[in-house]
Amino acid sequence: MRISQVGEFGLINLLNKAMINSPTGVVAGIGDDAAVLKVSGDQWQLFTTDMLVEGIHFRLDWASYFDVGWKALAVNISDIAAMGGKPTHGVISLGIPAETRVEDMEELYLGLRAVARRFGVNLVGGDTVKCPERLVINVALLGEVAAGKAILRSGARPGDIIYTTGTLGTAAAGLHILLNGGNYPDPIKETVLRAHLRPEPRVQAGTLLSSLPGVTALDDNSDGLAAELREIGRASGVGCLIWEKALPVAAEVQQLAALTGADILDWVMNGGEDFELVFTVQPAYRKQVEAALTKAAVDFAAIGVITSAREGLIMERVNGTREAMGQTGYNHFTD
Amino acid sequence: MRISQVGEFGLINLLNKAMINSPTGVVAGIGDDAAVLKVSGDQWQLFTTDMLVEGIHFRLDWASYFDVGWKALAVNISDIAAMGGKPTHGVISLGIPAETRVEDMEELYLGLRAVARRFGVNLVGGDTVKCPERLVINVALLGEVAAGKAILRSGARPGDIIYTTGTLGTAAAGLHILLNGGNYPDPIKETVLRAHLRPEPRVQAGTLLSSLPGVTALDDNSDGLAAELREIGRASGVGCLIWEKALPVAAEVQQLAALTGADILDWVMNGGEDFELVFTVQPAYRKQVEAALTKAAVDFAAIGVITSAREGLIMERVNGTREAMGQTGYNHFTD
Missing domain, CATH: 3.90.650.10 (PurM-like C-terminal domain)
Structure with a gap:
């Protein structure tokens, strides 16, 4: 069976079960907008990641590099917001075609930085590698929410x-x-x-x-x-x-x-x-x-x-x- | 100027300066194996990410999908070890060619899971998207180290x-x-x-x-x-x-x-x-x-x-x- 026959949601069901080896630190794993982790007594931490691929999630004839940087971080921030949290720290991975202009990568970073500044996010790390055919951007983002205050998808009841x-x-x-x-x-x-x-x-x-x-x-x-x-x-x-x-x-x-x-x-x-x-x-x-x-x-x-x-x-x-x-x-x- | 003329390390210097908008939570940003974050009084948190691209970092005629999953997580765990820390929670993004066999993706997950189990890492989230030409795997990994005990690259002195x-x-x-x-x-x-x-x-x-x-x-x-x-x-x-x-x-x-x-x-x-x-x-x-x-x-x-x-x-x-x-x-x- 090929991935194309399963579809993304089928694949997630097949493969993306959370694997919890140290359960004390985990409030909620895969299945919501972000994982919920216990890191201190009064705060829970949120952890999410999204990958954007050129030609699939964005087109560079439609979007500027600034737009692409903005959106790559913004969609991750939205996952944190969807848990009731505030974003804190992010790391960025870039897969870059070798013929990309440095000026374009600088513009992409300006987009990342603009949305980071707007939402008080620290960009604290990253990885830059070669990816011959397409620009690939992965953002992994942490957030925080008061302990017990994360809002999952699972609490709705008839009449709400x-x-x-x-x-x-x-x-x-x-x-x-x-x-x-x-x-x-x-x-x-x-x-x-x-x-x-x-x-x-x-x-x-x-x-x-x-x-x-x-x-x-x-x-x-x-x-x-x-x-x-x-x-x-x-x-x-x-x-x-x-x-x-x-x-x-x-x-x-x-x-x-x-x-x-x-x-x-x-x-x-x-x-x-x-x-x-x-x-x-x-x-x-x-x-x-x-x-x-x-x-x-x-x-x-x-x-x-x-x-x-x-x-x-x-x-x-x-x-x-x-x-x-x-x-x-x-x-x-x-x- | 093209990325190919700058090289990865030049690019990191040009673009990967940390952007710290909320400085109280950050001990050390970009420039070491992992960022160091303050999340509670007695523990520091480590945060790292690495992207692996098929044909650049691995070849599927050399490595099994199990090997690729193993290595993708292992190299991130190594970044946490290189700060003196213990890995805790990871999120995995996969960019997958549509013709990939589901069985191969399952094998890749078995590799991820084997190394996660060995090192007590929780896999708590992920993203799966289409990437037409190449398999791309991004891992973002958290770790922990006692406050004040992260070992940076910057402390060596003559005679050591x-x-x-x-x-x-x-x-x-x-x-x-x-x-x-x-x-x-x-x-x-x-x-x-x-x-x-x-x-x-x-x-x-x-x-x-x-x-x-x-x-x-x-x-x-x-x-x-x-x-x-x-x-x-x-x-x-x-x-x-x-x-x-x-x-x-x-x-x-x-x-x-x-x-x-x-x-x-x-x-x-x-x-x-x-x-x-x-x-x-x-x-x-x-x-x-x-x-x-x-x-x-x-x-x-x-x-x-x-x-x-x-x-x-x-x-x-x-x-x-x-x-x-x-x-x-x-x-x-x-x-």
């Missing part, structure tokens, strides 16, 4: 309200322009391309959520809302009912969809890379959580409710009908 | 004795057989191939050295003895005098050199990948350190003495003459 920060589908709209070209007014183009090329991880919202009571599950929207809801559903043993009319979409994305005839719902559910936070809240804490987010100027929307596992993932369309959603969601190997 | 654990040039002898073929008796072949394909990081020796007084600098022999001595020399601001007759070489390596006419000294000084520990000890503590290593059954040899920076790297040949050593040492980009 489902929320997202920000808006959905914006990065996918940016990818649509990059893939298809076309000349669109600046406010549209600037908004959607920025969302795709320079994502802003939601560290402030994540750390706030970890300090609030009643937040039961948390994930970042890297693979599209449908995929993230399925992950919460699988980890928590629940289903999700999503209200189409409640899904927050930026005005620029609505305008672009109107101009191109594209399907907004496809961008929202399957597009991914928005790096917003998807989270669930117990109904009793709904008002308290919403008030705290509003006070902190975090934009959010209630988009559905947790149901039982046998109901699966269902969308209540604008016209009131309910539809079960299929098994879509971005997959690196089989698409 | 230079030591190595184990023997030198064995992995390079293995590479010689892989590159040139040839049929050699099993004890030779088995010893030198194992050294190249299944290196054993020196965690026990490293943690013992970190507990002893008078150990002033420590490095692992990944790039050849000449390169490691230059790194200690640069970091400590000193020179090194090496005694050729004291360099420990395995009997099998001497036999292979006799059979092939190869230059043992080239294997020892420039070969690298032995992953033995090179360290320096103040003369006043020499007896105490040697006794402790002997008691722990760690094999070691005194191979030279630290001199002043202006003397550079000098070898006293078997015949008593002294020769300055040139600027050799493995480099990923310019060779």
